[in-house]
Amino acid sequence: MTAKKPQLHRGLKGVYFERSAVSSIDGRAGDLRYRGYSIHELAENSSFEETAYLLIFGELPTSEQLNQFDSRLKAERSLPAPIFDMISVMQSAHPMEVLRTCVSALGSFDASPGDSSREAIIEKGIRLTSQVPMIVATHDRIRNGKDPIDPDESMSHAAHFLYQLTGKQPGEEAIELFDKDLVLHAEHGSNASAFTARVVTGTDANFYASVTAGIAALSGPAHGGAAENVMIMAQEVGKPENAVEYVKERRRNRLPIMGFGHRVYRAEDPRARHMKEGVKQLSEQMGQPYWYEILQALVEAMKPWSRHGVNVNVDFYSGVVYHLHGIAVDLFVPIFAIGRTPGWIVQILEQLETNILIRPLTLYNGSKPRKYIPIDERD
Numbered sequence: 001m002t003a004k005k006p007q008l009h010r011g012l013k014g015v016y017f018e019r020s021a022v023s024s025i026d027g028r029a030g031d032l033r034y035r036g037y038s039i040h041e042l043a044e045n046s047s048f049e050e051t052a053y054l055l056i057f058g059e060l061p062t063s064e065q066l067n068q069f070d071s072r073l074k075a076e077r078s079l080p081a082p083i084f085d086m087i088s089v090m091q092s093a094h095p096m097e098v099l100r101t102c103v104s105a106l107g108s109f110d111a112s113p114g115d116s117s118r119e120a121i122i123e124k125g126i127r128l129t130s131q132v133p134m135i136v137a138t139h140d141r142i143r144n145g146k147d148p149i150d151p152d153e154s155m156s157h158a159a160h161f162l163y164q165l166t167g168k169q170p171g172e173e174a175i176e177l178f179d180k181d182l183v184l185h186a187e188h189g190s191n192a193s194a195f196t197a198r199v200v201t202g203t204d205a206n207f208y209a210s211v212t213a214g215i216a217a218l219s220g221p222a223h224g225g226a227a228e229n230v231m232i233m234a235q236e237v238g239k240p241e242n243a244v245e246y247v248k249e250r251r252r253n254r255l256p257i258m259g260f261g262h263r264v265y266r267a268e269d270p271r272a273r274h275m276k277e278g279v280k281q282l283s284e285q286m287g288q289p290y291w292y293e294i295l296q297a298l299v300e301a302m303k304p305w306s307r308h309g310v311n312v313n314v315d316f317y318s319g320v321v322y323h324l325h326g327i328a329v330d331l332f333v334p335i336f337a338i339g340r341t342p343g344w345i346v347q348i349l350e351q352l353e354t355n356i357l358i359r360p361l362t363l364y365n366g367s368k369p370r371k372y373i374p375i376d377e378r379d
């Protein structure tokens, strides 16, 4: 009997490696659900806190459960003192490098970093969910020569991040938009960072190692860095009339248009539309309608690719929202990380339920077997 020819799945495209009860994605229909609930309903009606609870515990909370969860998140709004020193030392690094390093370091302040029981991971996860935005905001203040802002337990998760970043009480509209943005980014199945976190968990490495690795994977422009690049692109395009030529030039050089395309979606990314309206309203309110117009001109210019399944993704609109709120471009990926933290927690929890070493194969295409030649005998 001849051996079956191995099938190669580059980039693991279309490969199922595990079962999951967290997110379901129908890429052709453009449907995304967390625990069975449509992303559209969650984006319109839920809050980050409620969505995080849903992801971690599997069900929507009662009022009492949500209050308790919210209190736990608020009670964890603190960072160990040496983390401030670390941030100061590396203040000129990219915020994702600072975040990755600080999350890794947080493991050394945990009395039992290797405890991977469900309760322990939930406890660590809740703490980290509160600490991630604090690291991002603290770093931005320190690098701008400002003092970090003391935590405040009266605010929601989204409001608290904006408050610690700017030192000012954010407005209702800004809070609402950011909260929605965090809900939209909270979970997305086996994306590169969640898969990375699962691979690391599969080796029985601890929670901090897994999340640190997830943050590293998110930092790449093909995953989390797109919002940052969309803003740079919008600035480069400059005015709506330039969009067609910009797209043509990028395609001539076989370069991707940022904020378009997705490994899974062939229809529009269902998360994208929820930020679109925000960009439109905000850019008009701020007297900068051209941002929305540039983005729409890019969508028009990309229409020929839309027929081939290359549509706007979640990162297309969010960058402009952050920019219009005066947020530095290099904070866009860390904001994605703030939203995605519950997603990493639940992926790690799920991996631990039936943990297995994740170790695929590479199909060898190198030299035939050959003899070692001592160095003085080589040509």
Ligand SMILES: CC(C)(COP(=O)(O)OP(=O)(O)OC[C@H]1O[C@@H](n2cnc3c(N)ncnc32)[C@H](O)[C@@H]1OP(=O)(O)O)[C@@H](O)C(=O)NCCC(=O)NCCS
Residues within 6 Å of the ligand: 221, 222, 223, 224, 226, 255, 256, 257, 258, 259, 260, 261, 262, 263, 264, 305, 308, 310, 313, 314, 315
């Ligand atoms: C996300 C991304 C890496 C997915 O890559 P992928 O899974 O390999 O893409 P696909 O297999 O769907 O690509 C199919 C075709 O569409 C093209 N395509 C995909 N994304 C494109 C983009 N953003 N701009 C132009 N063309 C694109 C590919 O080049 C490919 O063309 P080909 O068949 O002629 O080679 C890719 O779309 C990309 O780089 N997008 C820009 C970055 C981005 O916005 N990332 C955030 C994702 S949430």
